[in-house]
Amino acid sequence: MAGLDGEDRVIATAHHIIRSFGRTDNMADDMLRILSNFDGRFSQMGEAITREGNPAVAHVAAAASPGEGQPPAASSTRWSCDDIETTLAAAEETVKKWDFETSEEARQSLLWEDRPDEVPSYLDAVDSIWGLLESLSLEPSHRRDSETVDRAQNALQLAMSRLEEELSSLLEKHSESVDPDWLFDPVSGPSFGSTTDDIASQSSDEGEKEETATSYPIAKFDFPIDMLPPEIVPDLSIIATRMVAAGYKTECCQVYISIRKAVLEESISRLGLEKLSIEEVQKMLWEILEREIAKWIQATKVALGVLFPSEKQLCDQVFTDLPLVSEYCFAELARGAMMQLLNFGEAIAISRRSPEKLFKILDMYETLRDLIDKINSIFCGPACLNVRSEAMGILTRLGEDACGTFAEFENAVQRETSKSPVPGGAVHPLTRYVMNYMRFLSDYTDTLNGLLDDRSSGAPMSTDESALGSVDFLSEDTSPLSARVVSLIQHLENNLEGKSKMYRDPALSFLFMMNNCNYVVQKVKDSEVRTLLGDDWIRRHTGKVRQYHNGYQRAAWSKVLSCLRDEGIHVSGGFTSGVSRTVLKERFKNFNAAFEEIIKTQSTWIVSDSQLRTELQIAIAEMLLPAYRSFLGRFRNHLDLEKNPEKYLKYTTDELEAYLHDLFEGSSGSMNRRKSFSTAA
Numbered sequence: 105m106a107g108l109d110g111e112d113r114v115i116a117t118a119h120h121i122i123r124s125f126g127r128t129d130n131m132a133d134d135m136l137r138i139l140s141n142f143d144g145r146f147s148q149m150g151e152a153i154t155r156e157g158n159p160a161v162a163h164v165a166a167a168a169s170p171g172e173g174q175p176p177a178a179s180s181t182r183w184s185c186d187d188i189e190t191t192l193a194a195a196e197e198t199v200k201k202w203d204f205e206t207s208e209e210a211r212q213s214l215l216w217e218d219r220p221d222e223v224p225s226y227l228d229a230v231d232s233i234w235g236l237l238e239s240l241s242l243e244p245s246h247r248r249d250s251e252t253v254d255r256a257q258n259a260l261q262l263a264m265s266r267l268e269e270e271l272s273s274l275l276e277k278h279s280e281s282v283d284p285d286w287l288f289d290p291v292s293g294p295s296f297g298s299t300t301d302d303i304a305s306q307s308s309d310e311g312e313k314e315e316t317a318t319s320y321p322i323a324k325f326d327f328p329i330d331m332l333p334p335e336i337v338p339d340l341s342i343i344a345t346r347m348v349a350a351g352y353k354t355e356c357c358q359v360y361i362s363i364r365k366a367v368l369e370e371s372i373s374r375l376g377l378e379k380l381s382i383e384e385v386q387k388m389l390w391e392i393l394e395r396e397i398a399k400w401i402q403a404t405k406v407a408l409g410v411l412f413p414s415e416k417q418l419c420d421q422v423f424t425d426l427p428l429v430s431e432y433c434f435a436e437l438a439r440g441a442m443m444q445l446l447n448f449g450e451a452i453a454i455s456r457r458s459p460e461k462l463f464k465i466l467d468m469y470e471t472l473r474d475l476i477d478k479i480n481s482i483f484c485g486p487a488c489l490n491v492r493s494e495a496m497g498i499l500t501r502l503g504e505d506a507c508g509t510f511a512e513f514e515n516a517v518q519r520e521t522s523k524s525p526v527p528g529g530a531v532h533p534l535t536r537y538v539m540n541y542m543r544f545l546s547d548y549t550d551t552l553n554g555l556l557d558d559r560s561s562g563a564p565m566s567t568d569e570s571a572l573g574s575v576d577f578l579s580e581d582t583s584p585l586s587a588r589v590v591s592l593i594q595h596l597e598n599n600l601e602g603k604s605k606m607y608r609d610p611a612l613s614f615l616f617m618m619n620n621c622n623y624v625v626q627k628v629k630d631s632e633v634r635t636l637l638g639d640d641w642i643r644r645h646t647g648k649v650r651q652y653h654n655g656y657q658r659a660a661w662s663k664v665l666s667c668l669r670d671e672g673i674h675v676s677g678g679f680t681s682g683v684s685r686t687v688l689k690e691r692f693k694n695f696n697a698a699f700e701e702i703i704k705t706q707s708t709w710i711v712s713d714s715q716l717r718t719e720l721q722i723a724i725a726e727m728l729l730p731a732y733r734s735f736l737g738r739f740r741n742h743l744d745l746e747k748n749p750e751k752y753l754k755y756t757t758d759e760l761e762a763y764l765h766d767l768f769e770g771s772s773g774s775m776n777r778r779k780s781f782s783t784a785a
Contacts, residue, residue: 385451611660618652
């Protein structure tokens with residue numbers, strides 16, 4: 105081996121260590137990569153040995169400056185027995201000084217915390233032992249001293265136990281879960297001198313200018329923070345690098361994962377998200393589940409914007425130059441917390457569908473959709489493949505659940521079969537529910553268009569598309585959501601038409617349809633639903649409102665107006681100047697009775713839209729008052745000479761107009777006047 109040049113020695117050493125310590129494929133890859141970085145140092149060691157001619161001195165010199173925390177490579181020069189004994193004895197003394205079983209000081213103290221001045225000498229001892237073992241491993245078996253090898257291996261085991269304890273102690277002492285109040289506070293800013301110092305500084309300046317500082321919006325949480333004080337990270341890296349290189353990767357990773365995993369899960373728990381099984385989520389009352397979904401959305405944004413990136417950053421810093429170990433540790437410590445978040449989404453996606461759940465499902469879908477690229481970036485590499493796959497699968501299932509829930513809503517509108525007519529012909533609760541639902545839907549226009557478009561390319565839509573067949577103003581480029589909204593409103597109108605038939609009075613049926621159609625139009629005009637349906641749809645349905653309006657007038661006032669016709673009043677001959685006072689008195693009596701009945705009845709009817717109510721009252725007045733005024737003017741003088749003419753000529757035009765203002769209030773506003781009806785005549 106002494107005859108090999110530097111590069112050959114590196115390769116030979118690497119392959120030997122792989123055979124000795126390669127417990128897993130990843131371990132072998134890590135060791136090969138670590139040692140391939142030592143090529144320069146091997147060359148320097150060879151030159152030093154040539155100059156000094158003393159292998160022990162050369163080895164100690166190499167061990168004294170391992171470079172960026174890396175343990176030194178083994179020397180390929182054959183050591184003398186004296187060199188080996190001197191080096192091993194000195195290293196054993198240092199290691200045993202900090203052995204838990206033989207040293208009281210070791211049991212009571214910690215190197216990095218209590219005796220930092222002795223850390224360099226301890227690391228030198230560890231490096232010497234490790235280097236000695238590797239040098240001995242290159243010797244032919246018949247030349248090795250088994251007793252020396254055993255001593256070195258025992259010393260190395262003691263050293264690794266100590267380093268494991270030191271690693272655990274440093275992590276335990278300095279690891280703290282993230283306080284959400286502190287995280288959301290713009291003045292104190294995130295973390296130990298984090299990479300967002302500029303944001304924290306800016307926030308602090310703003311906090312000085314204002315007495316009350318406002319918290320960052322949740323969308324702002326998109327940066328890593330320092331999860332540990334920066335000054336201890338190099339110490340952790342030094343320890344981890346030596347443990348991995350010496351074949352103690354499993355022990356090192358177990359310590360690191362167990363501590364950081366607990367801290368990460370506690371940080372997420374402090375965001376308000378409980379650990380819930382799928383069964384527990386599905387059994388929750390919806391009012392409680394709504395609050396849990398809101399917590400999940402916030403926790404997911406903070407976890408993927410701050411906590412997971414910060415843990416990944418810390419892994420990369422501690423296991424510097426060991427990317428496979430870093431990836432493995434991060435995957436193991438973060439997988440559980442990420443799966444907790446994803447499992448909640450899974451529970452929602454497979455729960456029983458109900459229309460009121462749609463908007464929260466869409467909120468969850470949008471949250472996960474917006475974060476899916478970040479998930480793929482943070483949880484990269486083979487070790488996290490299952491996390492990425494699960495996240496994409498749950499995103500798909502949430503989208504499918506949203507579409508299915510929307511279809512359930514459409515079906516519910518069609519199936520709603522309440523049998524009791526709404527008092528006074530007012531707006532039906534179903535109409536209010538559907539239109540308010542539409543207003544919320546419009547907030548998710550882009551999302552729903554994407555989901556419905558994807559779904560329409562597969563299975564047919566569950567809603568009855570026959571409603572769209574008669575809608576000739578929909579163009580080919582009408583969005584999927586617009587088409588579904590048009591269909592949905594058509595189903596609502598069909599349902600309302602059926603409910604209008606429950607009223608015995610045709611006038612009230614028309615009033616009911618007018619109220620509901622007008623409510624639909626106003627809700628569309630005053631919301632983003634207008635952009636889905638367009639102005640042409642609004643014009644058509646405004647025309648429908650007028651049609652119902654006219655239908656009401658004909659049904660309600662035709663009988664009253666028929667009393668004001670001249671037919672049958674004029675007679676020939678006699679002393680009445682061609683007017684039958686008997687018929688005339690009957691006409692006025694019939695008019696009074698019909699008018700009073702309408703006022704009594706329709707004062708309890710409801711037109712809740714004040715503008716529509718005023719327009720309707722004006723339209724009735726314009727139809728009734730001129731006819732009454734004309735009729736009264738033509739025939740009043742024929743009754744003035746009658747005994748008690750007020751029995752027939754009960755109202756002036758102004759009095760009629762005053763009574764019309766009592767219509768459609770839905771209350772007893774005209775009670776006093778109605779009493780006068782019962783006592784008059």
